[in-house]
Amino acid sequence: MHGGEIGWFVVVTDDQSIHLSATPPGRPPWQAVLPWSSITRVCFAAEGPFLSDGLYLFTSLRPESWVVPVEAVGGSSLLQELIRRRLFDPALAIRAMTAPSGLLCWPDERPGT
Numbered sequence: 001m002h003g004g005e006i007g008w009f010v011v012v013t014d015d016q017s018i019h020l021s022a023t024p025p026g027r028p029p030w031q032a033v034l035p036w037s038s039i040t041r042v043c044f045a046a047e048g049p050f051l052s053d054g055l056y057l058f059t060s061l062r063p064e065s066w067v068v069p070v071e072a073v074g075g076s077s078l079l080q081e082l083i084r085r086r087l088f089d090p091a092l093a094i095r096a097m098t099a100p101s102g103l104l105c106w107p108d109e110r111p112g113t
Helices: 075-084 090-098
Strands: 006-013 017-022 030-035 039-046 054-059 066-069 102-106
Touching (some): 039 075, 039 090, 066 075, 075 090
Antiparallel strands (some): 006 017, 039 054, 039 102, 054 066
8 A cells, every 4th residue: 555645534733632533434433542652652563565464553542553544644754753852763663664564662661671
């Protein structure tokens, strides 16, 4: 799905929060507001050439992550803002965007690191 935005998923950021709005085909629409202060970990899932890469946003709001397609409207701006706010490492972002596949997370919570 590389090469075009996913129009049914919109991400908007402001000084306080990330605003998610989704109207997935064949599923109920939903919205969420994630305060920047609630973000605890971010993972970039490189999905290969035929699927949209994803940002997994882990928060203190719930145990499950929020998944945002990088190709969502505003998705690349979200990644830039996560980097600017030091919620995702810039060097790791470059690795993630050039990886053929895999999951790269910040912070890396492996024991001993």
